[in-house]
Amino acid sequence: MTGSGFIYTGHPSRVVFGFGTTAALPDEMARLGTRRALILTTPAQEAQGQRLADLLGEATVGVFAGAVMHTPVDVSDLAADRARQLKADVVVAIGGGSTTGLGKAIALRTGLPQIVLPTTYAGSEMTPILGETSGGQKRTQTTPKVLPQVVIYDIDYTLDLPVALSGTSGINAIAHAVEALYARDTNPVINLMAVEGIRALVRALPAISSDPHNRTARADALYGAWLCGICLGSVGMALHHKLCHTLGGTFDLPHAETHTLMLPHALAYNAPAIPEAMALLRTVLGPDPAQALYALGHAVGAPTSLEALGMPETGIPRAVDLALANPYWNPRPLERDALTALITRAHTGAAPIPG
Template sequence: MRFEHETLAQRVCFAPSEASAVVWAEVERLGASRVMVIASASEADLAKSVTSDVPVVLHHDEVVMHVPVASAERARAAATAHDVDLVISVGGGSTTGLAKAVALTSGLPVVAVPTTYAGSEATSVWGLTEGARKTTGVDAGVLPRSVVYDATLTLSLPVGLSVASGLNALAHCVDSLWAPRTDPIDQALAGEGVRALAAGLPAVVADPAGLEGRERMLYGAYLSATAFSSAGSGLHHKICHVLGGRYDLPHAQTHAVVLPYVLAFNAQAAPQVERRLAEAFGTASALEGLQRLRRTVDAPVALRDYGFAEADIDDAVPVILEAAPPSNPREVTADGVRRLLRAAREGADPAA
């Protein structure tokens, strides 16, 4: 066994019903006195409640999916104008992504308070979109210094969005098992993440007001993101980044739809990964376990439901080929990508 694994420097606080007190304590610990709070307009009241004891000098609510460069520049300018010394993000992946964009150029510390299962808060990955192209990178400076997980903050997340967000987290796990820098530690984290998410997601659907399922989901989302940040982006994420940035498809739903097709594409070429996933799902095969979970939670089915057109397939293929990792278990060809995208657009049986 020979590998190198780097553990990210981050403080993680699981604090059910105590987000406000823990956020204040983290701001105090970091010595901040001029705080910028980033939260979408729809979560403004929640963010004000969470940061009620914090010395806030700026509330910023221009949160846009896939973090357009122009939006990032306005947030950076606002932080500079208000002499901000710390950023708090309250929200999902787009909100955390905007906070990371500010940190990328300013070096400001970030405290992340997730309200979804996106996992961006536990990674050093940033992403920006300009025109029709999404660019991602890795920078230790964008990793939030602290993450405050409070399951009560996810109670307002509708079941449908909980499902899509949870499957996005599951995609982090699956991709981490065969990503370019994967190692045994990443794979252990990903396997435990699959078990937590596969148990938590049906519980959220069965009892949306219950906390146990949502706490399992946050735990699984954190594990999945930690594994993903170390292992890097595999084929699944490269495909979804192209689809999201180029065609403005919704992030979580795109991941939820594409995942079974990438799993089916790679499974036979990665039998050890397939067995590990099957064991985590408790089924005879990984695809069977994933599809059973998807049926149980009524997962998103087809990319066409989110605006991906037939004509977009041939346009996307060369861009995906350019982005696909050379280390993918199975050779990525134009025909293979075309068939995968067509099946995902139509919602066809991934086993076929």
Template sequence: FPYPEFVHSLESPRVVFGFGSARLGPLAEELDRLEFTRVLFLAAPEHAEIAQRLADRVVGVFTEARMHVPVDVVDDVVELATERGVQACVAVGGGSTIGLAKALALRAGLPYIAVPTTYAGSEMTTIWGLTDSGLKRTGRDPIVAPRTVVYDPELTLSLPTPMSVTSGINAIAHAVEALYAPDGTPIVALLAEESIRALVRSLPVIAAKPTDHGARGDALYGAWLAGICLNATTMGLHHKLCHSLGGTLDLPHASTHTVVLPHVLAFNAQHGPNAVRAMASALQVEERDAPRALQAFATRLGAPISLAELGARRDGLSEVVEQAVNVPYSNPRPVDAADLMALLNAAYDGRVIG
């Protein structure tokens, strides 16, 4: 039994899940239930039309959320919210849009409903991020959790296939690191394993047929569970590296996770056997082959497997290594600068693992 001692405390927002739940009654019912009558609607541009269905409850629409939540955008939206006498927000989009709603909750105390349209999982966490003068700060505060999360797989039908695949593997990364986290519990492990299974079975179907309703529901279900894992545990080397790579080399969030995860899984294999076991079982391979099989899975689904493909500069890798060794973080296997440089060089080249 891998959890002889643990403390389990899982807080998680109310979830309304269902195909059409953002388009049909359930989202409006949630607004009524929470008595949100003057709402600011934050949306990725492709989902702005949902605001029309909520009629006169919506007193403002903002579609300019940007990756990593720049403070000048937050300033603009706080001004708009004050001007319109806004009482709450509805955030429809990926991690960037939900990140903006979190910043408003933190800054102005505005509660919100999250309607996620990617698999990033931010809606399940109390983690916020803000970028000021190129520097990204993150923290935890219960005030940034949404009052309700409305998961509507219909909204993900338009998520382009490459983004669906990388965002799904981003979610798998949360589950993988939860399986070797120092604060993992048997319940979190069940959620993580189920999340990996749901995403591994649904992503190939989505890659072949992006409009498959069943697979879209399955992937969003897996992403929800992965988001719970992200919130419940302390992430390790993988998330640290992706955070530094994104910030230092300005790389896209989900693709960076996709490229790096097999390398970290291989690096931590001996020290985090539960993660390898769960991946191997979902991918139906031997445990020792799990990291390589995960990389092959990404390749089969057309995802990038090298940092070079993402436009990274090789000469920027040493800065990432420096950041990663200077900030304390949890990882089942001790890490030094030489290990990290080797790992990042392999990820840069997309070298086959194993």
């Protein structure tokens, strides 16, 4: 890699990592020169948002508990209007990818800075990428306007993360690193982060399944998710992420579970075209990385098929059509018959095979 040249762009963001780091939130707001925080959560995490409001006291102007999966445009518009009405000067997002996405959407519309407190392993908090859904389709854009200024990783939040969500959220993070290894603009820095991030998560996720309150495993998992998030935000993605956005946005499938199901199949499809990436993956996943990821999904109790997630079999041709629309880079050319077979196997829950 170094002999052929490369380009690496680092994205500026401040990271505070450890146990109990939420206590740093008031100081981090002060560093940004902000005094009026709008706190964002999903409906299920409103109580966590209220605890942040209590911590900030008069520096909180409101809690918006309306973040939902896939960041619908109408919710983004509503939340941005709320931020303007309350004269917020910073958004504080606590939660997973849905809440982080809403914070980014508000930042895009208002220019407000963001502080993110992740409670899952989604990794999107480290990226300048925003995906929003409208009319049944998810569209993504990359702009520094949506990159959070501060990310506070508090391992304590993950100690009670349900085992099933821990597993799928962690494999979702692994997907970022896997595709980063064979991205068109990959580079030695990202390769190091990707391999280290995968290693940490592969070590941590089975341990969490056995003992959800294993503090060492929880720290490893969040550390790995941070590294994988940097990978996602630093280089382009390919077939796997395109398929997951297509399936999630079109059939309203859960984000992390869809990534968990599709990753082994997308990797198997691309494997013949990415020998260097496969060699690196074998160092952390063993002789057959695609099968290892498939087995990892089963080991953490993830859903076993797209059918189980609610995707109808009749949707397979539409998913293939959408995956082939708006051509994008992938190390292996996209072939209709092979993609149909890939999605069909994922739909039935069959193990991945080379495409």
